[in-house]
Amino acid sequence: MPSAFKKALDSGKFVVTSEVAPSKGTNLEKMAHHVELLKDKVDAMNVTDHQSSVMRFPSLGGALLVKEKGGEPILQMTCRDRNRLALQADLMFAASRGINNVLCLTGDSVMLGDHKQAKAVFDLDSSQLVAAVRTMERGKDMAGNDLDGGVRFCAGAIVTPEANPIEPQLIKFEKKIEAGAEFIQTQAVYDIDNFKKFMDYARQFDVKILAGVILLTSAGMARFMNKNVAGVMVPQNLIDEMAAAPKGGALKKGIEITGRMIAQIKDEKICDGVHIMAIGKEEVVPDIMSAAGLL
Amino acid sequence: MIRSITQQKPMEEIEHLLEGMDRIFVIGCGTCTTLTRTGGVEQVAAMAEDLSARGKVITGTTVVPVACDNLTSDILSEFGARMNQADALLVMSCAYGVQTLASQLGQMVVPAQNTLFIGKENAAGQFNEICTQCGTCVIGETGGICPVTTCHKGLVNGPCGGTNNGKCEIDSNKDCAWTMIYNRLKELDRLDSMRTYKKPRNHLGEPSPGKFLIPEN
């Protein structure tokens, strides 16, 4: 049976995904609250996997929590922390518990996180992980042995449309699709005209594309991302708009901008949906969706 | 020429390693650590001085031509006695030298360096790692640039999402290996080789510890 998320993708409707972050520790109340808040509003929730290489509750456990609460999880899996045995084992476990969406990521360097001296793995890369999912779906493990009981996933990957230079990214993007990615969530896009150019190219592939949108919370945050986050470019006019927000009104302004962008993407049918990243402010995702006219 | 690249350990660590050993003989190396200025004549003299100031008795010092090679009878006859008088040999070579000396001298050896990698001097005073000797060489498909070593994550199918303006996610001064490979392959009109999906690597070309026997015919 295809997952609910897969069905949403195939239905041709404008798909909305958001993110929930597992906690640092075993107290899952905050995450559970976000899941409750979002489960009936979005088509699926990405459960992040030690995002930015900061050690947290596992994404697999987080995805189970989403499931238990009646939501639709997209299990994020990075190649940073596990070799091919552990990745395949986790995929089987996920499948056995009804987690049927996976986002395959290479993962950030451990040097960027809070366990800087850890041994990084990177046995596989993101495209190889997508291929591994497809191999397991055929009832075989990566070594060619038979599996007793298979898996079924809606598998996706990411792309950075604002990367510089873009060509190496696009080559990798094509490889991920060739390996079997059915959906692509993008790194944040702010310059819609640029994104349209990317979509002109991406439309030739049989893959669903969800535009990544990151909520801006202040002009400072936008400048910080321009400087420090790879492949994210916030245009000056948006920074100015954020800076001009009345005191205490920056978040409201950010919600308005994000909502406006989503509405444009939807109205102009630029791509198949959006992936909303509110980074720590998950509780305002419904407000963003309202501002976009989605609720 | 390839070199063993080393960096001196912090003096506190060296002092800790030498705890309870009062008489020290210091050995440098005329090859790699001379080139990296971590164990040549000057650094050996400075180390001897520093250790004396910290209360150690220096029974002698020498810089052998190649510490990873067997000691010559000349060196042994000139310095053997003073080495024997020491509680420990502090070796300012790479770990190959330390291990070679340890296997020959039957004395306590203490490394003064951390051995970082086998590298190449690309510009005066600048050393880079370009091959980690993985045992399953892939550079026939990457324009002669090694992604296993030069890409921080050892990726073989193209860049990660962290690449930024052609630089690597871990260091804005380090070129992203995959930007370099892309540029090189483009120049060579061989981009097809980057477009081909590479299967997961064989990470166990030669199980560690590696060994090699010339096959008999």
Ligand code: SF4
């Ligand atoms: S792939 Fe890289 S690390 Fe492996 S042998 Fe070739 S150059 Fe060396």
Ligand code: SF4
């Ligand atoms: S930025 Fe480039 S070199 Fe650095 S880890 Fe990513 S792909 Fe490798």
